[in-house]
Amino acid sequence: MAKHIPVRTMADVKEPLVLFLIGMRINTFWRVWEWLPSFLAMGPMIVELYKNPELGFLSARTEMAGRTITVIQYWKSFEALEAYAANAERKHRPAWTAFYKRATSGTGAVGIYHETYVIRPGEVESLYVDMPSGFGLGGAVGSVPVGPRTESARERKG
Ligand code: HEM
Structure with a gap:
C-alpha cells in the first residue's frame, strides 16, 4: 500500500x-x-x-x-x-x-x-494535520500549507 x-x-x-x-x-x-x-x-x-x-x-x-x-x-x-x-x-x-x-x-x-x-497576526499559531479544511481558525480565515519556513510553532507564529 x-x-x-x-x-x-x-x-x-x-x-x-x-x-x-x-x-x-x-x-x-x-x-x-x-x-x-x-x-x-x-x-x-x-x-x-x-x-x-x-x-x-x-x-x-x-x-x-x-x-x-x-x-x-x-x-x-x-x-x-x-x-x-x-x-x-x-x-x-x-x-x-x-x-x-x-x-x-x-x-x-x-x-x-x-x-x-x-x-492578532504574529501572536497566534496553529497546525492541522489531516483535518477537514473547514475546521477551527483555519476554517474561519482560510488556511495555507505548512512550508519549509513554517515547520515549527515558533516560525508559524512569526
Ligand atoms: C451566538 C450566541 C451568543 C453570542 C455571540 C453572545 C454574545 C454575548 C456578548 C458579546 C455579551 C456581552 C455584551 C456586553 O456586555 O457588551 C453577552 C452577554 C450576555 N449573554 Fe450572550 N451571547 C450568545 C448567546 C447567549 C445565550 C444563548 C444566552 C442565554 C441563555 C445569552 C445570555 C447572555 C446574558 C445573560 C448576557 C449578559 C451577562 C451580563 O453582563 O451579566 N447569550 N453575550
Missing part, C-alpha cells in the same frame, strides 16, 4: 479577529425547566448568524465536556460581536433579558459564561 503523506496546514491570519467562547454548565440536572431554555436559545442564534454574514460572525462549533457545553466562535471583530449582543432586532438581546428573569426566579441550576480573545 502507498505510504500516506500527511497534509499539514496552518491558519492564514492576515488581520485581527476574535475568538469567542460561550457556554453553559448544567449545575442541577433534574431542574430541567431552569436550564433547558438556555440550551434551546443557542441554536436559533447560530442559524441567524450563519444566515447574516454581514453581522461579522465567521464560524462556530460546539464541544461538550461533562456538564458543560461550549460553543467556540470566530468573529471578524470585537465591535461586531458587541453590536450583535446589543442589537434588539436580533435574537440575542431578548435571550439575555429572559435569562436574567429565569435566573432571578430560579436556583442557579444553570451557569453561563463567555470569554473573548483578540487574535
Whole structure:
C-alpha cells in the first residue's frame, strides 16, 4: 500500500479577529425547566448568524465536556460581536433579558459564561494535520500549507 503523506496546514491570519467562547454548565440536572431554555436559545442564534454574514460572525462549533457545553466562535471583530449582543432586532438581546428573569426566579441550576480573545497576526499559531479544511481558525480565515519556513510553532507564529 502507498505510504500516506500527511497534509499539514496552518491558519492564514492576515488581520485581527476574535475568538469567542460561550457556554453553559448544567449545575442541577433534574431542574430541567431552569436550564433547558438556555440550551434551546443557542441554536436559533447560530442559524441567524450563519444566515447574516454581514453581522461579522465567521464560524462556530460546539464541544461538550461533562456538564458543560461550549460553543467556540470566530468573529471578524470585537465591535461586531458587541453590536450583535446589543442589537434588539436580533435574537440575542431578548435571550439575555429572559435569562436574567429565569435566573432571578430560579436556583442557579444553570451557569453561563463567555470569554473573548483578540487574535492578532504574529501572536497566534496553529497546525492541522489531516483535518477537514473547514475546521477551527483555519476554517474561519482560510488556511495555507505548512512550508519549509513554517515547520515549527515558533516560525508559524512569526
Ligand atoms: C451566538 C450566541 C451568543 C453570542 C455571540 C453572545 C454574545 C454575548 C456578548 C458579546 C455579551 C456581552 C455584551 C456586553 O456586555 O457588551 C453577552 C452577554 C450576555 N449573554 Fe450572550 N451571547 C450568545 C448567546 C447567549 C445565550 C444563548 C444566552 C442565554 C441563555 C445569552 C445570555 C447572555 C446574558 C445573560 C448576557 C449578559 C451577562 C451580563 O453582563 O451579566 N447569550 N453575550
